[in-house]
Amino acid sequence: xxxxxxxxxxxxxxxxxxxxxxxxxxxxxxxxxxxxxxxxxxxxxxxxxxxxxxxxxxxxxxxxxxxxxxxxxxxxxxxxxxxxxxxxxxxxxxxxxxxxxxxxxxxxxxxxxxxxxxxxxxxxxxxxxxxxxxxxxxxxxxxxxxxxxxxxxxxxxxxxxxxxxxxxxxxxxxxxxxxxxxxxxxxxxxxxxxxxxxxxxxxxxxxxxxxxxxxxxxxxxxxxxxxxxxxxxxxxxxxxxxxxxxxxxxxxxxxxxxxxxxxxxxxxxxxxxxxxxxxxxxxxxxxxxxxxxxxxxxxxxxxxxxxxxxxxxxxxxxxxxxxxxxxxxxxxxxxxxxxxxxxxxxxxxxxxxxxxxxxxxxxxxxxxxxxxxxxxxxxxxxxxxxxxxxxxxxxxxxxxxxxxxxxxxxxxxxxxxxxxxxxxxxxxxxxxxxxxxxxxxxxxxxxxxxxxxxxxxxxxxxxxxxxxxxxxxxxxxxxxxxxxxxxxxxxxxxxxxxxxxxxxxxxxxxxxxxxxxxxxxxxxxxxxxxxxxxxxxxxxxxxxxxxxxxxxxxxxxxxxxxxxxxxxxxxxxxxxxxxxxxxxxxxxx
Numbered sequence: 001x002x003x004x005x006x007x008x009x010x011x012x013x014x015x016x017x018x019x020x021x022x023x024x025x026x027x028x029x030x031x032x033x034x035x036x037x038x039x040x041x042x043x044x045x046x047x048x049x050x051x052x053x054x055x056x057x058x059x060x061x062x063x064x065x066x067x068x069x070x071x072x073x074x075x076x077x078x079x080x081x082x083x084x085x086x087x088x089x090x091x092x093x094x095x096x097x098x099x100x101x102x103x104x105x106x107x108x109x110x111x112x113x114x115x116x117x118x119x120x121x122x123x124x125x126x127x128x129x130x131x132x133x134x135x136x137x138x139x140x141x142x143x144x145x146x147x148x149x150x151x152x153x154x155x156x157x158x159x160x161x162x163x164x165x166x167x168x169x170x171x172x173x174x175x176x177x178x179x180x181x182x183x184x185x186x187x188x189x190x191x192x193x194x195x196x197x198x199x200x201x202x203x204x205x206x207x208x209x210x211x212x213x214x215x216x217x218x219x220x221x222x223x224x225x226x227x228x229x230x231x232x233x234x235x236x237x238x239x240x241x242x243x244x245x246x247x248x249x250x251x252x253x254x255x256x257x258x259x260x261x262x263x264x265x266x267x268x269x270x271x272x273x274x275x276x277x278x279x280x281x282x283x284x285x286x287x288x289x290x291x292x293x294x295x296x297x298x299x300x301x302x303x304x305x306x307x308x309x310x311x312x313x314x315x316x317x318x319x320x321x322x323x324x325x326x327x328x329x330x331x332x333x334x335x336x337x338x339x340x341x342x343x344x345x346x347x348x349x350x351x352x353x354x355x356x357x358x359x360x361x362x363x364x365x366x367x368x369x370x371x372x373x374x375x376x377x378x379x380x381x382x383x384x385x386x387x388x389x390x391x392x393x394x395x396x397x398x399x400x401x402x403x404x405x406x407x408x409x410x411x412x413x414x415x416x417x418x419x420x421x422x423x424x425x426x427x428x429x430x431x432x433x434x435x436x437x438x439x440x441x442x443x444x445x446x447x448x449x450x451x452x453x454x455x456x457x458x459x460x461x462x463x464x465x466x467x468x469x470x471x472x473x474x475x476x477x478x479x480x481x482x483x484x485x486x487x488x489x490x491x492x493x494x495x496x497x498x499x500x501x502x503x504x505x506x507x508x509x510x511x512x513x514x515x516x517x518x519x520x521x522x523x524x525x526x527x528x529x530x531x532x533x534x535x536x537x538x539x540x541x542x543x544x545x546x547x548x549x550x551x552x553x554x555x556x557x558x559x560x561x562x563x564x565x566x567x568x569x570x571x572x573x574x575x576x577x578x579x580x581x582x583x584x585x586x587x588x589x
Contacts, residue, residue, distance in 0.1 A: 007126050007312055008134065010087045017083040021076055025139045028072035031065045033147055036286035038062050043279035080135055091123050095318055102318075103325040104390045105351065113196030118314050121195075122188060125311035133301045133308065140294030140301070147291045154284060155276065157264075161256035162288045165249045169295060172249075176242045183235040185310035190228035192314075197224050250292040257288050325389060331409035334416060339401040339497045339528055340366035341387050347395030348382060356382045357551040359396070369524055371531040371539035373572065374548035380532040382551075384500045387530060388417050400498070418491035420523075422503035424483040426475030431460055432467045434475075434486060438494035446493065454489035454519040456482065481516060488519045499523055502532045536573050545569065 011018055042058035096119060107115075144166075151159040201208065201217055208217055261284060264276040341364040349355040356379045364370045364387075372380040385391050386398045389405045398405050405413060426434050435447045447467060451457040459482055463469035475483045491499060501520065517538060523529075533539045539559070546556040547569045555567050562569035 006316060007091075007308075010090050011083070011134065013090065014083055014086055017079055017086070021080045021083060021135055022138060024072045024076035024079065025135065026142065028069045028076060029139060029143050029146070031069040031072065033143065033150070033287070033290055035062055035065050036283040036290070037150075038065065039286060040279045040283035043282060044277070076135075088123065091126065091315070092119060095119050095123060095315060098319050098321070101323050101326075102321055103323070104385070105324070106321060109351075111192075111196040111200075113199035114192040115318075116199065117188075117192040117195040118318060121191065122311035122314045125188075126308050126315055133304045136297050137301050140297045143294040144291060147287050151284065151287055151291070154280065154287075155264075158257055158261055158284055161260050162253050162284075162291060164256065165253040166295065168249055169246055169298075172242070172246065173298070176238065180235060180238060183231070183238060185313065186231045187228065187235055188310050188314060190224070190231045194221075194224040194228050197221060247296070250295055253292065254285070254288055257284060261285075325392060325410070327410045328407055331412070332403050332407045334401045334403065334408060334412055337497075338366035338526075339416060340364055341498070341528065341530070342399040342402075343383070343386070343396070344399065345396035346386065346393045346398060348386065348391065348393050355551065357393075360551060360553075361396075362546065362553065364528065364530055365543070366528050367526065368543040369529040369531060369541070371533055371542035371545045372548060373533055373536060373539060373545060373569065374554075376534075377550075378548035379551040380548060381502055384419075384502050384530055384532050387498075387500060388419060389413055416496050416498055418494050418496035418499040418523075420484070420487055420491055420499070420501045420520075424475070424480075424487040426471060426478075426483055426486060428470075428473045430465075430468050430470050431463070431486065434471070435467075435490055435493055438490055442493060447489075450489040450493040451486075453492045453522040454485045455516070455522075456485035456489050456519070459485075484516055485519050488516070488523055492523055496527070498528045498530075500530045500532070503534060536569075547572075 038058050038061050042055055099115065099119070148159070148163060151162055197217075197220060201221070208214060261276065261281045265278065265281065343357075343360055343362040346357050346360045347355060348357045348360075356377075360379075360383075362370075362383070372383060374380060382391075386393055387400065387405070389398070389408075389410065392406060400408065400413065400416075427437070432444070432447060435450065436442055439446070444467065448457060451460050451467075460467055460469075469477075471477050471486075475486070478486070520538075531539055531542060539545055542559070544556055545559060545562055547554045547562070547567070549568065555562060555565065555569060557565070563573060564570075
């Protein structure tokens, strides 16, 4: 119930619409439950050999009641749909906003398809319980209570016969809901797994085709689909017993009404003016039908609640996830001018893994280029992530501009630090739209200057629509080198005092690397730069090269000094298969 209660808070943001929905529902219900009394009135007139005008008057009244019920229901649906979309928008927006605030560690442990399933499918399931379930549940309870009162006023004994199935249905419903919650949670988990596989197959389509993995992926898909089908069938099989079983119990109530009502009519066939009459029996049966219809709705709502609780738990797992990386209440502003970085006795470990850094110290001077080299897993990218505060150190201090990054406003850190990753990411849209992400009102002239600085202007001009060409999802219509140069142009446009280059040339050929290297040299001018590199050819001109091994500094110095020292760096340099002759200078345009 806690999940349902929390979700209902979203609905209370629009109390006016909710109250209007309930008012229209009450009016429609009142119109409907008045019909049996009019039918009883007509039948009593016919049996009393009244005039036909009484019949026509009653028939007209019934038609008007049905019309009123249809009008009120139509208006209720329209208002409810408006309320539904507002709540859906709020809930999805809150989840999406939370996803944007959550730390990198949250995404390290989850698949993108599984997360998107929560935002789209699970939120929709929660919304159905919230609005349809709440609205129909309240209407059903009001209808049951109203008809129950009318039945009791009409005849106590028959009222007991009509209401007797309800306690049985209540107990059975509670037990069914308890068991169904577990089953529907399994359905949502298997649906997320299937959605994750679909996203993965779409993103890896080229690889699948290149390696002929269609049959392999089809087998994986069938495995996930069968798991989802089995979980869904298990949940539905339970409903196949519960649904018809509850219908059978309610039908027994109708049988009791017919039996007891018929017996009452037979023992006193109308000689007594107060005897139970045939018109009363007809009205009673109609009321019983109206009573059991909302009972059936409550059974369906019970099913929705089971599904909604499972989805709600998954949605609120995101909303309740702690924001471990956040700005302090009173952040310290960064000083003006060049910014350096410093690691002071820093320790860090990823969840469930050994420490990557242990009592690590390093100075990254302002306005200089510092390069990190070493084998995979040495801690290079971790150091870069700690500077950007993608993670927080578990011990020691990471300082930016002499201030602990945990004391800085995150927005200021992100504004002052530019990042070029090994795998460049571009949004679906035009070149101009991707560049304008860092400066929304930037001029086209400034974009062109940034593209020129990134050695990207020539290929952008050659595109069908130049800077206004759509480059597709993740920039799929561009080569890897072109995408990388656009990300460099984006950072040039941002113009941050600190730049981090994480394997920026690792996935391109040597010729493209030279083009990117020229762009990087423009980017590194008069900035504090931290370079993470496997290709040592990209860091020869660094002011300080730091050689890492299992989170420790083995040696550091300039390229020439380290070569002369004959240590680990010299060994790595001699074994680089993509070595560029030291005497070769990069061409200047």
